Amino acid sequence: xxxxxxxxxxxxxPDDFAWCxxxxxxxxxxxxxxxxxxxEETVTYYEPSTKHIAIPGFVYGGLIASLVDCHGTxxxxxxLLRKNGFEPGSxxxxxxxxxxxxxxNYLKPTPQGKLLKAVGKVEEIHPKKxxxxxxxxxxxxxxxxxxxxxxxxxxxxxxxx
Amino acid sequence: xxxxxxxxxxxxxPDDFAWCxxxxxxxxxxxxxxxxxxxEETVTYYEPSTKHIAIPGFVYGGLIASLVDCHGTxxxxxxLLRKNGFEPGSxxxxxxxxxxxxxxNYLKPTPQGKLLKAVGKVEEIHPKKxxxxxxxxxxxxxxxxxxxxxxxxxxxxxxxx
Numbered sequence: 001x002x003x004x005x006x007x008x009x010x011x012x013x014p015d016d017f018a019w020c021x022x023x024x025x026x027x028x029x030x031x032x033x034x035x036x037x038x039x040e041e042t043v044t045y046y047e048p049s050t051k052h053i054a055i056p057g058f059v060y061g062g063l064i065a066s067l068v069d070c071h072g073t074x075x076x077x078x079x080l081l082r083k084n085g086f087e088p089g090s091x092x093x094x095x096x097x098x099x100x101x102x103x104x105n106y107l108k109p110t111p112q113g114k115l116l117k118a119v120g121k122v123e124e125i126h127p128k129k130x131x132x133x134x135x136x137x138x139x140x141x142x143x144x145x146x147x148x149x150x151x152x153x154x155x156x157x158x159x160x161x
Numbered sequence: 162x163x164x165x166x167x168x169x170x171x172x173x174x175p176d177d178f179a180w181c182x183x184x185x186x187x188x189x190x191x192x193x194x195x196x197x198x199x200x201e202e203t204v205t206y207y208e209p210s211t212k213h214i215a216i217p218g219f220v221y222g223g224l225i226a227s228l229v230d231c232h233g234t235x236x237x238x239x240x241l242l243r244k245n246g247f248e249p250g251s252x253x254x255x256x257x258x259x260x261x262x263x264x265x266n267y268l269k270p271t272p273q274g275k276l277l278k279a280v281g282k283v284e285e286i287h288p289k290k291x292x293x294x295x296x297x298x299x300x301x302x303x304x305x306x307x308x309x310x311x312x313x314x315x316x317x318x319x320x321x322x
Contacts, residue, residue: 060182060183065227069223100267102226104262105227
Protein backbone atom coordinates (compact mmCIF):
# COMPACT_ATOMS: atom_id res chain seq x y z
CA UNK A 1 0.00 0.00 0.00
CA UNK A 2 1.34 3.40 -0.92
CA UNK A 3 2.11 5.81 1.89
CA UNK A 4 -0.30 8.38 0.65
CA UNK A 5 -3.71 9.70 1.62
CA UNK A 6 -5.96 9.96 -1.43
CA UNK A 7 -9.03 11.60 0.12
CA UNK A 8 -7.99 13.76 3.05
CA UNK A 9 -10.52 15.41 5.30
CA UNK A 10 -8.60 18.68 5.02
CA UNK A 11 -9.23 18.74 1.26
CA UNK A 12 -12.92 19.21 2.02
CA UNK A 13 -12.81 21.90 4.73
CA PRO A 14 -14.54 25.08 3.61
CA ASP A 15 -12.08 27.76 2.48
CA ASP A 16 -12.66 29.81 5.64
CA PHE A 17 -11.34 26.88 7.72
CA ALA A 18 -8.45 25.91 5.44
CA TRP A 19 -5.82 28.30 6.79
CA CYS A 20 -4.45 26.24 9.68
CA UNK A 21 -0.65 26.38 9.88
CA UNK A 22 -0.68 22.64 10.52
CA UNK A 23 -3.23 21.31 8.08
CA UNK A 24 -4.69 24.14 6.04
CA UNK A 25 -4.36 23.63 2.31
CA UNK A 26 -4.48 27.42 1.78
CA UNK A 27 -1.69 28.33 4.25
CA UNK A 28 1.28 28.49 1.91
CA UNK A 29 3.86 28.37 4.69
CA UNK A 30 2.25 25.61 6.76
CA UNK A 31 2.86 21.88 7.11
CA UNK A 32 -0.09 20.72 4.99
CA UNK A 33 -0.84 17.65 7.09
CA UNK A 34 -3.43 15.49 5.33
CA UNK A 35 -5.48 12.92 7.24
CA UNK A 36 -7.53 10.06 5.88
CA UNK A 37 -8.91 6.64 6.67
CA UNK A 38 -6.75 3.52 6.69
CA UNK A 39 -9.42 0.90 7.28
CA GLU A 40 -10.90 1.64 10.69
CA GLU A 41 -7.91 3.74 11.73
CA THR A 42 -6.83 7.17 10.57
CA VAL A 43 -3.47 8.10 9.14
CA THR A 44 -1.33 11.17 8.40
CA TYR A 45 2.06 10.93 6.68
CA TYR A 46 4.67 13.63 6.93
CA GLU A 47 8.36 14.03 6.23
CA PRO A 48 9.83 16.86 8.31
CA SER A 49 12.30 19.17 6.61
CA THR A 50 15.90 19.60 7.69
CA LYS A 51 14.96 22.74 9.64
CA HIS A 52 12.46 20.90 11.87
CA ILE A 53 15.04 19.54 14.26
CA ALA A 54 15.60 19.50 18.02
CA ILE A 55 19.29 18.73 17.67
CA PRO A 56 20.93 17.86 14.36
CA GLY A 57 19.59 14.52 13.13
CA PHE A 58 16.46 14.45 15.27
CA VAL A 59 12.98 15.81 14.76
CA TYR A 60 11.71 18.71 16.87
CA GLY A 61 9.16 17.67 19.50
CA GLY A 62 6.97 20.66 18.69
CA LEU A 63 6.61 19.40 15.12
CA ILE A 64 5.51 16.02 16.46
CA ALA A 65 3.04 17.75 18.79
CA SER A 66 1.69 19.71 15.82
CA LEU A 67 1.34 16.50 13.81
CA VAL A 68 -0.52 14.79 16.67
CA ASP A 69 -2.74 17.86 17.11
CA CYS A 70 -3.90 18.16 13.49
CA HIS A 71 -4.04 14.40 13.04
CA GLY A 72 -6.31 14.36 16.07
CA THR A 73 -8.75 17.04 14.98
CA UNK A 74 -8.75 15.64 11.44
CA UNK A 75 -9.50 12.17 12.77
CA UNK A 76 -12.40 13.51 14.83
CA UNK A 77 -13.81 15.15 11.71
CA UNK A 78 -13.39 11.93 9.69
CA UNK A 79 -15.19 9.92 12.36
CA LEU A 80 -18.13 12.29 12.76
CA LEU A 81 -18.45 12.60 8.99
CA ARG A 82 -18.58 8.79 8.71
CA LYS A 83 -21.09 8.59 11.54
CA ASN A 84 -23.22 10.97 9.50
CA GLY A 85 -22.95 8.64 6.52
CA PHE A 86 -20.28 10.31 4.44
CA GLU A 87 -16.67 9.87 3.42
CA PRO A 88 -14.11 12.51 2.40
CA GLY A 89 -14.29 13.24 -1.30
CA SER A 90 -18.08 12.73 -1.32
CA UNK A 91 -18.78 16.45 -1.56
CA UNK A 92 -20.27 16.63 1.94
CA UNK A 93 -18.81 19.50 3.99
CA UNK A 94 -17.12 17.94 7.03
CA UNK A 95 -17.44 19.20 10.58
CA UNK A 96 -14.49 21.20 11.90
CA UNK A 97 -13.05 20.34 15.31
CA UNK A 98 -10.87 22.32 17.68
CA UNK A 99 -8.47 20.84 20.20
CA UNK A 100 -9.54 20.80 23.83
CA UNK A 101 -6.45 18.95 25.05
CA UNK A 102 -3.29 17.49 23.60
CA UNK A 103 -0.94 15.00 25.24
CA UNK A 104 2.27 13.67 23.73
CA ASN A 105 4.68 11.14 25.20
CA TYR A 106 8.09 11.08 23.58
CA LEU A 107 9.29 7.50 23.74
CA LYS A 108 12.40 7.71 21.58
CA PRO A 109 14.34 10.36 19.69
CA THR A 110 12.69 10.65 16.27
CA PRO A 111 15.28 10.45 13.49
CA GLN A 112 15.20 13.17 10.86
CA GLY A 113 14.95 12.12 7.21
CA LYS A 114 12.37 9.36 7.72
CA LEU A 115 8.72 9.42 6.73
CA LEU A 116 6.58 9.91 9.83
CA LYS A 117 3.27 8.09 10.07
CA ALA A 118 0.66 9.10 12.64
CA VAL A 119 -2.01 6.45 13.19
CA GLY A 120 -5.18 7.18 15.13
CA LYS A 121 -8.03 5.38 16.83
CA VAL A 122 -11.11 7.51 17.31
CA GLU A 123 -13.68 7.14 20.05
CA GLU A 124 -16.86 9.12 20.61
CA ILE A 125 -17.14 10.52 24.13
CA HIS A 126 -20.12 12.71 23.35
CA PRO A 127 -21.74 13.69 20.02
CA LYS A 128 -19.66 16.87 20.00
CA LYS A 129 -16.55 15.58 21.82
CA UNK A 130 -14.29 12.85 20.47
CA UNK A 131 -11.02 11.33 21.63
CA UNK A 132 -8.19 10.13 19.40
CA UNK A 133 -5.28 8.00 20.56
CA UNK A 134 -2.30 8.44 18.31
CA UNK A 135 0.90 6.54 17.59
CA UNK A 136 3.71 8.20 15.63
CA UNK A 137 6.13 5.98 13.76
CA UNK A 138 9.37 6.83 11.94
CA UNK A 139 9.48 4.03 9.41
CA UNK A 140 8.55 1.07 11.66
CA UNK A 141 9.78 2.52 14.94
CA UNK A 142 7.22 3.82 17.41
CA UNK A 143 8.68 7.16 18.57
CA UNK A 144 5.78 8.91 20.26
CA UNK A 145 2.24 8.33 21.47
CA UNK A 146 -0.42 10.92 22.08
CA UNK A 147 -4.03 11.71 22.79
CA UNK A 148 -6.20 14.48 21.47
CA UNK A 149 -9.63 15.46 22.71
CA UNK A 150 -11.42 17.41 20.01
CA UNK A 151 -14.69 19.29 20.20
CA UNK A 152 -16.87 20.47 17.36
CA UNK A 153 -15.91 24.07 16.69
CA UNK A 154 -18.61 26.19 18.26
CA UNK A 155 -20.24 28.77 16.04
CA UNK A 156 -19.17 31.32 18.66
CA UNK A 157 -15.49 30.31 18.40
CA UNK A 158 -14.31 33.61 17.00
CA UNK A 159 -16.30 35.61 19.53
CA UNK A 160 -15.11 33.62 22.55
CA UNK A 161 -12.14 35.79 23.54
CA UNK B 162 8.66 45.77 33.80
CA UNK B 163 9.56 45.31 30.15
CA UNK B 164 8.25 42.20 28.40
CA UNK B 165 11.69 40.99 27.52
CA UNK B 166 14.06 38.28 28.70
CA UNK B 167 17.55 39.70 29.15
CA UNK B 168 19.48 36.52 29.99
CA UNK B 169 17.83 33.55 28.31
CA UNK B 170 18.96 30.01 28.97
CA UNK B 171 18.99 29.36 25.22
CA UNK B 172 21.65 32.05 24.75
CA UNK B 173 24.04 29.82 26.70
CA UNK B 174 23.40 26.42 25.10
CA PRO B 175 26.50 25.08 23.39
CA ASP B 176 26.41 25.58 19.61
CA ASP B 177 25.76 21.86 19.00
CA PHE B 178 22.50 22.17 20.97
CA ALA B 179 21.38 25.51 19.57
CA TRP B 180 19.60 24.30 16.42
CA CYS B 181 16.16 23.55 17.84
CA UNK B 182 13.35 24.76 15.57
CA UNK B 183 11.59 26.07 18.65
CA UNK B 184 14.34 27.68 20.67
CA UNK B 185 17.66 27.33 18.88
CA UNK B 186 19.40 30.64 18.29
CA UNK B 187 21.23 29.15 15.28
CA UNK B 188 18.12 27.83 13.46
CA UNK B 189 17.42 30.70 11.11
CA UNK B 190 13.91 29.53 10.28
CA UNK B 191 12.79 28.67 13.82
CA UNK B 192 10.74 30.47 16.45
CA UNK B 193 13.66 31.59 18.64
CA UNK B 194 11.81 31.18 21.94
CA UNK B 195 13.89 32.64 24.78
CA UNK B 196 13.28 31.64 28.38
CA UNK B 197 14.48 33.31 31.53
CA UNK B 198 13.70 33.88 35.19
CA UNK B 199 10.96 36.23 36.38
CA UNK B 200 11.54 36.02 40.12
CA GLU B 201 10.89 32.43 41.12
CA GLU B 202 8.93 31.73 37.94
CA THR B 203 10.13 31.35 34.38
CA VAL B 204 8.90 33.28 31.38
CA THR B 205 8.96 33.15 27.57
CA TYR B 206 7.44 35.90 25.42
CA TYR B 207 6.44 35.35 21.82
CA GLU B 208 4.36 37.10 19.22
CA PRO B 209 3.14 34.63 16.58
CA SER B 210 3.24 35.76 12.98
CA THR B 211 0.19 36.07 10.76
CA LYS B 212 0.92 32.63 9.26
CA HIS B 213 0.70 30.84 12.65
CA ILE B 214 -3.07 30.62 12.71
CA ALA B 215 -5.67 27.90 13.20
CA ILE B 216 -8.42 29.93 11.58
CA PRO B 217 -8.00 33.58 10.60
CA GLY B 218 -7.57 35.69 13.73
CA PHE B 219 -6.60 32.86 16.09
CA VAL B 220 -3.29 31.27 16.93
CA TYR B 221 -2.51 27.72 15.86
CA GLY B 222 -2.59 25.20 18.71
CA GLY B 223 0.58 23.53 17.47
CA LEU B 224 2.43 26.83 17.91
CA ILE B 225 1.17 27.02 21.48
CA ALA B 226 2.23 23.41 22.06
CA SER B 227 5.68 24.27 20.69
CA LEU B 228 5.88 27.30 22.98
CA VAL B 229 4.92 25.19 26.01
CA ASP B 230 7.42 22.49 24.99
CA CYS B 231 10.47 24.74 24.67
CA HIS B 232 9.41 26.91 27.60
CA GLY B 233 9.27 23.69 29.61
CA THR B 234 12.67 22.30 28.70
CA UNK B 235 14.21 25.76 29.03
CA UNK B 236 12.65 26.15 32.48
CA UNK B 237 14.04 22.77 33.56
CA UNK B 238 17.50 23.88 32.45
CA UNK B 239 17.16 27.21 34.29
CA UNK B 240 16.15 25.44 37.49
CA LEU B 241 18.91 22.85 37.43
CA LEU B 242 21.46 25.53 36.58
CA ARG B 243 20.26 27.59 39.57
CA LYS B 244 20.34 24.51 41.80
CA ASN B 245 23.97 24.14 40.74
CA GLY B 246 24.63 27.72 41.79
CA PHE B 247 24.57 29.54 38.47
CA GLU B 248 22.39 31.91 36.50
CA PRO B 249 22.15 32.37 32.72
CA GLY B 250 24.72 34.83 31.49
CA SER B 251 27.25 33.67 34.08
CA UNK B 252 29.29 31.78 31.54
CA UNK B 253 28.41 28.39 33.00
CA UNK B 254 27.24 25.93 30.33
CA UNK B 255 23.66 24.94 31.21
CA UNK B 256 22.30 21.41 31.17
CA UNK B 257 20.17 20.51 28.14
CA UNK B 258 16.82 18.80 28.69
CA UNK B 259 14.61 16.78 26.36
CA UNK B 260 10.85 16.45 26.64
CA UNK B 261 9.49 13.22 28.07
CA UNK B 262 5.87 14.34 27.98
CA UNK B 263 3.88 17.38 26.98
CA UNK B 264 0.29 18.21 27.90
CA UNK B 265 -1.64 21.25 26.75
CA ASN B 266 -5.18 22.26 27.65
CA TYR B 267 -6.69 24.85 25.35
CA LEU B 268 -9.01 26.95 27.49
CA LYS B 269 -9.91 29.69 25.05
CA PRO B 270 -9.20 30.61 21.45
CA THR B 271 -5.91 32.53 21.46
CA PRO B 272 -6.23 35.79 19.53
CA GLN B 273 -3.61 36.48 16.88
CA GLY B 274 -1.69 39.74 17.08
CA LYS B 275 -1.17 39.74 20.86
CA LEU B 276 2.06 39.11 22.73
CA LEU B 277 1.96 35.63 24.25
CA LYS B 278 3.51 35.09 27.67
CA ALA B 279 4.26 31.60 28.93
CA VAL B 280 4.87 31.47 32.69
CA GLY B 281 6.29 28.38 34.36
CA LYS B 282 6.67 26.87 37.82
CA VAL B 283 9.41 24.28 38.04
CA GLU B 284 9.53 21.34 40.43
CA GLU B 285 12.23 18.72 40.84
CA ILE B 286 10.90 15.17 40.64
CA HIS B 287 14.33 13.57 40.49
CA PRO B 288 17.81 15.10 39.97
CA LYS B 289 17.52 14.33 36.26
CA LYS B 290 13.75 14.72 35.85
CA UNK B 291 11.86 17.97 36.37
CA UNK B 292 8.26 19.06 35.90
CA UNK B 293 7.07 22.44 34.72
CA UNK B 294 3.50 23.70 34.94
CA UNK B 295 2.84 26.37 32.37
CA UNK B 296 0.24 29.07 31.84
CA UNK B 297 -0.01 30.84 28.49
CA UNK B 298 -1.50 34.31 28.43
CA UNK B 299 -2.44 36.55 25.48
CA UNK B 300 -2.09 39.94 27.09
CA UNK B 301 -3.86 39.30 30.42
CA UNK B 302 -6.12 36.47 29.25
CA UNK B 303 -5.23 32.91 30.26
CA UNK B 304 -5.69 30.94 27.02
CA UNK B 305 -3.92 27.63 27.71
CA UNK B 306 -2.31 25.65 30.48
CA UNK B 307 0.22 22.89 30.15
CA UNK B 308 2.70 20.58 31.79
CA UNK B 309 6.09 19.44 30.59
CA UNK B 310 8.20 16.68 32.09
CA UNK B 311 11.81 17.14 31.04
CA UNK B 312 14.75 14.84 31.52
CA UNK B 313 18.41 15.70 31.25
CA UNK B 314 19.48 14.82 27.73
CA UNK B 315 21.31 11.51 27.98
CA UNK B 316 24.75 11.37 26.45
CA UNK B 317 23.42 8.46 24.38
CA UNK B 318 20.55 10.54 22.98
CA UNK B 319 21.73 10.45 19.40
CA UNK B 320 22.42 6.72 19.55
CA UNK B 321 19.05 5.81 21.03
CA UNK B 322 17.16 5.11 17.81
